[in-house]
Amino acid sequence: MKRKLQNITSKIWSFSAAACILAVWQAAVSLGCIEGFMLPSPVQVLRTFISEFPILMDNAGITMAEAALGLLFGIATGFAAAVFMDRFERAYQAFYPIVVLTQTVPAVAMAPLLVLWFGYEMTPKVILIVITTFFPITVGLLTGFKSADPDAVNLLRAMGAGRMQIFRYLKLPGAMNQFFSSLKISASYAVVGAVISEWLGGFGGLGVYMTRVRKAFSFDKMFAVIFLISVISLLLMRAVELLQKKCMPWDNGAKDR
Structure with a gap:
């Protein structure tokens, strides 16, 4: 209470x-x-948001589809990379610096190249989202895997447990907190990455809509999009928290959130 x-x-x-x-x-x-005209008031932004709501929802549907697909592949890629580098120490030493290196290149700098290579369809946008979302997942899971209690690992080995059993019953449950913390970050990155990729080309989405209204100097519509993106990111983070409660019933911290 x-x-x-x-x-x-x-x-x-x-x-x-x-x-x-x-x-x-x-x-x-x-x-x-x-x-x-330089900074529309909150009341003006709210009025614009209500009047433009159908158009915003149409574009948000495209952006959310890109974000969901990219996030799904980002989670799968990050999970596979974390498991692989945890299993093989040499792989960790070889690939972890490369994983870190991918985050030193700004997404805005990579987006034009992806559009040039893959066109203006959904593919370059999904690839950019995967690049921006898999890093938090990989690092979070790796941290969780490597923080497993060595005494508990040795105890399971003494009881005859194999690598898969140690991973399933010790390492994976112990890394769930780090995974969901990383997933919150990746979920917000997915939406932002989709919008950034749409700035540079596309046929629909919030980023394309922002580009159009910016050229028309409709800053009230720009702020309406920013407000919508913020709301979507907050809802996604809340959805991750609810999922964490369902997946981690043993965690008192997750229940209190």
Whole structure:
């Protein structure tokens, strides 16, 4: 009960801070401190969001399809890479620096090359999302696998357990916290990666919509898209938290979230 009260209190403070920021923003535009065409007020953004809602939903469907497909492949790739590098120490020493190196190249710099190589369809967008999402999954799972208690590993070996049994009953359950923490990051990266890839070419999606309204200097529509992307990312992170509760019933921390 005490923990639930603390969670409610923390959410109240978060909502209060957001409300204060919006109030200051609205007041600054209404009083003329900031020109409305440069920074539309929250009320104006809300009106635009409501009026453009059908178009936004159509484009959001395309972006979400790209993000979901890329995230799915990113999870599969990250899981396979983590298991492989955990199983073979030489593979870890050889490939882990390369995995880190892939994250030093900005996604904005890679997107034009992918569009050049694979065209303007969904393929380059999915590839970019995979590149941006598999790294947190790989690192999170690897950290979880390698943090397994050596005494517990030795105990299972003494009881006759093989590598697969040690992985299934010890390493994998122990890495679930790190996996879901990484999945939250990857879920938000997937949406952002999809939008970034759409900036550079495509036939639909929130990124394409943003490019069009930016050229028309419709900044209220730009902010409406930004608001929608933020909401989608928050909903995805919340969905990951609910999935964590279902998959980790033994974790008291997951139940209290």
